[in-house]
Amino acid sequence: MTPAFDKLQKHLKQLPGLGYRSSERIALHLLVEKPARLPALVEALEEAARSVRRCARCGSLAEGELCGICADERRDHAVVCVVEQVPDLVAIERSTAYRGMYHVLHGKLSPMHGVGPDDLNLASLFERMAASGVEEIILALSNDVEGEATCHYLTERLAAMGHTVKISRIGFGLPSGGGVLYADSVTLKSALDGRRAYS
Amino acid sequence: MRLRKLTLRHFRNVVFAGLEFSGRQQFLAGANGQGKTNLLEAAGFLTALRSFRTAESKLLVGHGQSAAAVSFELEHERLGEAHVLIKLRRDGRELWCDSARVTRLADHLGKFPTVVFSSQDMLLVRGSPAGRRRWLDLTLAAMDAGYLAVLQTFSRALAERNALLKRGGADERQLAAFEQTLAPAAAELIARRAAGLLALSATLKSAYGQISGETEKAGLTYEPNFAEPSSDALLARLEVGRARDAQFRTTLIGPHRDDFQFAVRGTAAKDFASEGQQRSLVLALRIAQAAWFQAKSGVRPVLLADDVLGELDPERRRRFWGTIDAEAQVIATGTSPPDGALGPWQVFEVADGMFTEKPVGP
Ligand SMILES: [Zn+2]
Numbered sequence: 364m365t366p367a368f369d370k371l372q373k374h375l376k377q378l379p380g381l382g383y384r385s386s387e388r389i390a391l392h393l394l395v396e397k398p399a400r401l402p403a404l405v406e407a408l409e410e411a412a413r414s415v416r417r418c419a420r421c422g423s424l425a426e427g428e429l430c431g432i433c434a435d436e437r438r439d440h441a442v443v444c445v446v447e448q449v450p451d452l453v454a455i456e457r458s459t460a461y462r463g464m465y466h467v468l469h470g471k472l473s474p475m476h477g478v479g480p481d482d483l484n485l486a487s488l489f490e491r492m493a494a495s496g497v498e499e500i501i502l503a504l505s506n507d508v509e510g511e512a513t514c515h516y517l518t519e520r521l522a523a524m525g526h527t528v529k530i531s532r533i534g535f536g537l538p539s540g541g542g543v544l545y546a547d548s549v550t551l552k553s554a555l556d557g558r559r560a561y562s
Numbered sequence: 563m564r565l566r567k568l569t570l571r572h573f574r575n576v577v578f579a580g581l582e583f584s585g586r587q588q589f590l591a592g593a594n595g596q597g598k599t600n601l602l603e604a605a606g607f608l609t610a611l612r613s614f615r616t617a618e619s620k621l622l623v624g625h626g627q628s629a630a631a632v633s634f635e636l637e638h639e640r641l642g643e644a645h646v647l648i649k650l651r652r653d654g655r656e657l658w659c660d661s662a663r664v665t666r667l668a669d670h671l672g673k674f675p676t677v678v679f680s681s682q683d684m685l686l687v688r689g690s691p692a693g694r695r696r697w698l699d700l701t702l703a704a705m706d707a708g709y710l711a712v713l714q715t716f717s718r719a720l721a722e723r724n725a726l727l728k729r730g731g732a733d734e735r736q737l738a739a740f741e742q743t744l745a746p747a748a749a750e751l752i753a754r755r756a757a758g759l760l761a762l763s764a765t766l767k768s769a770y771g772q773i774s775g776e777t778e779k780a781g782l783t784y785e786p787n788f789a790e791p792s793s794d795a796l797l798a799r800l801e802v803g804r805a806r807d808a809q810f811r812t813t814l815i816g817p818h819r820d821d822f823q824f825a826v827r828g829t830a831a832k833d834f835a836s837e838g839q840q841r842s843l844v845l846a847l848r849i850a851q852a853a854w855f856q857a858k859s860g861v862r863p864v865l866l867a868d869d870v871l872g873e874l875d876p877e878r879r880r881r882f883w884g885t886i887d888a889e890a891q892v893i894a895t896g897t898s899p900p901d902g903a904l905g906p907w908q909v910f911e912v913a914d915g916m917f918t919e920k921p922v923g924p
Binding site: 472473474475479480507508509511512513515516519520523 | 729732739740
């Protein structure tokens with residue numbers, strides 16, 4: 364269409380879930396159909412880019428040093444639920460079944476896809492463990508091969524470091540191959556209540 | 563199960579074909595390369611959304627077309643009148659059963675058994691272990707979503723472990739982490755294959771006796787690469803083998819290296835059996851497959867015979883016919899007219915992707 368329009372569309376198309384058609388629709392919507400909305404969107408993008416970062420402790424989204432959950436003194440800081448992605452955390456929060464802390468790995472081990480331990484948010488988890496106070500870890504990773512392998516890996520590393528923390532696993536009641544993201548609140552609640560010791 | 567109507571659109575060289583079947587026996591007659599096998603391939607696709615000729619579904623879409631479609635109208639023991647529609651695109655497929663979209667293959671498996679008797683089946687006796695493994699996995703998974711799930715878990719864990727080995731310098735903890743899922747899946751796969759082959763071997767043995775007219779005993783022998791169906795034993799073996807696996811950059815032990823052999827009178831049929839014995843063996847194998855499908859699904863399979871009847875001498879053909887289920891629908895192909903001694907046939911003439919029903923002559 365025009366060079367600037369094409370440039371915008373190209374960048375939109377690189378976003379997850381957007382193809383050629385949908386990026387074209389969004390660009391047209393922003394520039395032609397509802398241009399009045401554009402300044403607010405640009406401002407929101409700039410503000411988010413400036414202020415949103417990873418929580419220094421758990422890896423979730425934060426605007427300060429710590430996220431709202433890590434900063435909340437009323438929550439149970441002795442229990443840490445390990446999840447793959449931020450949306451998994453959101454799903455568990457929505458179920459209101461859990462009052463502990465989280466740790467977001469931002470992925471799971473998958474040599475096929477070039478993801479190794481160094482690509483996961485593991486170092487800060489081991490730091491948290493070393494700082495003590497954590498009594499239980501709940502592994503809420505997906506039920507597939509990579510989720511299982513990540514659980515085994517994490518458990519082995521913690522044992523090798525001499526941690527004797529209680530480790531449990533949820534995901535058994537969840538649809539096979541699915542992560543916590545696809546489970547509804549009731550399923551999540553019963554999965555959390557029925558979590559089993561993991562070794 | 564009986565296939566009553568089969569419709570193909572842009573499937574390989576068949577632009578459009580709508581065949582209405584009546585009776586139990588259909589025969590597609592025509593010269594080679596006209597589209598007979600394509601029609602059987604489309605019919606066989608119903609069972610597990612797999613072609614018996616290729617692992618690449620995109621080859622099934624007609625030249626210059628974006629999609630192919632195959633539709634089935636069936637009389638079914640459990641579902642009554644059933645309608646299945648399969649749409650194939652170069653990048654994927656869609657499955658509809660009685661107007662409802664089916665998104666998980668596991669929900670489809672075990673409902674619509676078909677068995678293909680192919681002239682290529684001799685390769686199962688003579689060919690590579692990979693071909694036999696593929697046949698065994700397809701046979702066991704087609705009626706059993708549980709087998710498919712175990713196979714997928716095993717294959718995925720193996721691919722991840724091999725990716726670690728390929729990269730080199732993989733640390734033991736990561737290898738161990740994937741072995742923890744690899745080993746139990748492998749052990750279950752070994753146990754299921756052993757049980758499956760035992761059942762298949764029993765039916766093959768009696769079918770072989772009938773087809774060959776021989777008193778010699780035939781059977782299938784499982785040759786597992788790691789014989790013990792124990793997760794702990796395999797876990798220990800994988801751990802011991804890590805250094806060697808690292809050297810070869812792949813996993814050397816496990817059911818991905820399994821094989822099975824055809825035996826006649828206790829010796830390997832690949833090396834010792836005659837051409838005629840080998841031919842009888844593969845026919846008996848397909849009959850065993852049909853019996854397995856029926857036992858697992860409770861549904862009588864449709865038998866698809868691709869150019870096999872013409873290859874048999876009349877005596878062996880008659881004996882083969884005597885071993886197949888007398889109630890099963892048979893759709894057969896051949897270059898010459900069908901053998902009337904086998905019963906009444908509904909005949910279609912095939913030329914250049916077109917199918918024309920031949921009127922019943924005087
Ligand atoms: Zn946090």
